[in-house]
Amino acid sequence: MVKIRKAVSLFVCCALSMTFLLAGCKTQGSGKASSESGKASSEDLKPYNLVWYMRTTSAKGDARVTAKISDYLKKKINATITINNLGSDYATKIPVIISSGEKFDVCFTASWVADYHQNAIKGNFVNLTKTGLLDKYGKDLKKEIDPALLTSSSINGDIYAVPVNKEAAYAWAWTFNKAYLDKYNLDISNIKTLADAEPLFKIIHEKEPDIPTIVADKGFAMYNYLPYDPINGSASTLPGVIPLDGKSTKIVDQYELPEYQEYFATMHKFYQEGYIAKDAATNTADPNIEKSGKYFARQISWTPDAVGTPDVYGVTREAALIQKPAIFSSAGTGAMQAISNSSDDKERAMMFLNLLWSDKTLVNLVDYGEEGTDYVKVDDNTIDYPSGVTGKTSEYSNVSAWCVGNQRLSYVRKGIPADHWTKVADFNKQAVKSPALGFSFDNTNVKTQIAAMQNVLNQYLPSLAVGAVDPTTYLPQMVQKLKDNGMSDLLKEEQAQYDKWRTSKK
């Protein structure tokens, strides 16, 4: 009896330990074919399943639309596709996915998520120029993309991800709530600088003391309207800018420039007059304010048709540009698609990207879903929701068109003028090109200084930007702290890299 029980116990122990061995058996490649043979493809390509990581939130109609996309791709390049919509988890998940070496083909990247620069340098993204993929399979793609965008997303002359073909230039502007403009008969055509808007603020603040005259939170960054290009990327507040007019090649600390000091002083005046909420410096963006429509002025980095039509809450705004439109060095890195080095079939991925940038059907399938079910055509290029469906109830309305492929080819939703893309093309043409277009700063040598300076900036800048504190006291303090934390090292490094890049360009 005891012997039998001992034998059984021993057996159970052995069985449990076997699970360790089994776990070690990794199943073979994830690039297996997943479908029966489709119609004949253009070349004799083997079936392949692409995996695409997107930052859109998932929607009910995802499975249905993905099936349609797969069908379409099968016909073109004999590939099916799995789209993983990570939504707001994207920023946390994608670094883990990339560093764990998980096999996937394409992912969304930008300077502000899935750190484009770092991943490119580390070799996680395929070098599209050096491997020849861009030239061999991306011919249509290259024809479509604005060359300024391609240049601005290159690192040392090589492209590691394809920028989304959208607006390249933008201009900072004040936007005003049309409802209040009409109510008080206010004219905004003469507003050309930051301070020009002051008389309007005064009137609105007097007549409507309960609403925020200027909507501001800790992301308020109107100082970007000054004609300088931040070398560190569009969202960066680190010291190091270069004048847009190209007259000087010296990279300077913007916080010591007289124009910036003037900006901070003007904002402080606005704050003291009560145009800005008292706790603006510590607030995050509050969608409730926008939902209510009860506000007067907001900041925007303006591109054609950004405002002028009702937004998602039904509020219409009008813009007054206070900056000459420019293509900044970070223009292309706002939204890109990269091919991962862990992909099993990089050529197929490149073919897919080529289609995303040149094939109108595919772009609109991804952006808007199935015609008839998810959208109906109002005219040749405009679409709207089918009757009975709204933005809230639609099964497939979550894709951000500005994250995907070629926006020029995608339909526009009703409300946006049909000549939108011609306007954008003209806007890009007449914009000033930053002298740093194509330069990408590598921050490996100054990482500690950057971290320290970022802390200082997080401490001082939000309050200064909304004018909550007196700039004559606090701005010099901040500059001093930045200097103590390695600002000169950063500027030297930036200047050295910039000069090297400039001479190598010629």
Add this chain to the structure above:
Amino acid sequence: MKNYRYRFRNQFSPVANAVLTLIAGLFAFVCVYPMLLCIGVSFTDEKSLARYGYRLIPKNFSTRAYEYVMFNSHQLLNSYIVTILITVIGTLLAISIVAMLAYPMSRPNFKYRNFYSFVVFFTMMFSGGLVPSYIINTQYYHLTNTIWAIILPACCSAFNVIILRTFFSSNVPASLIESAKIDGAGEFYAFLRIALPISGPGIATIALFLTIGYWNEWFNALLYINNNKLVPLQLLLVRIQNNLDMLQQTANIPGADKEAWIANLPSDTARMAMVLFSVGPIILAYPFFQRYFVKGMTIGAVKE
């Protein structure tokens, strides 16, 4: 002689007592206040929130947030079910594994006792990190998008094992086990019928720790779950917050503020109501189990 009549030898003087009570009271108030504010805001009317800000006693009472959350948000019901499943299955599984690992380690005549203690203790000090765990869980164990990705990683916590081991060794006398063996009990019999019943309090405490841990679990879900049907409660809240952060981040990208999903973000009051829903069961259950927690703090401490 001074009036020591009503004081024990080590009691605080009245003054010290008052000051310490005041400090502890203030601290407790600071902890409780945000929760009270949360309750207050969840019962407020949305419009008066914009006008008057967050208030403890709502200016305009309204239960619309709760109606929205309970009847319109099927996602919340789904998450509730997922969280309950995870907690129940997780706690049962984890407690059995932890107990079965701790018991042999507590027996003095187990030959490899020191080896196992060392291994368990070592994992408490050093861990592989995020990326190695991710690689193991996704590429070798294939746990992505399954509920086991949330349950299994937290299953066998070294901390719990060591607490329970100490508890076993101090509460289950070796002589008791020996006498059971003399009477013909085997190992499993001794464990199930003799050691476990005596160790009720210890098991209960660890089970409580596990329950609270599984109820609040969101990070593993964030990493491994893509499927919306498997989202636990806490991850839902985290996602709403992340969505708002994403709004802030992409605010300056042309076209980003026209996206449809923005209109679907729950309002402030709905978010507060969701917070209360997810915290509610634990808060309501806490007074009943409080004494186990207090006891549990010292349960592994003293060894005879």
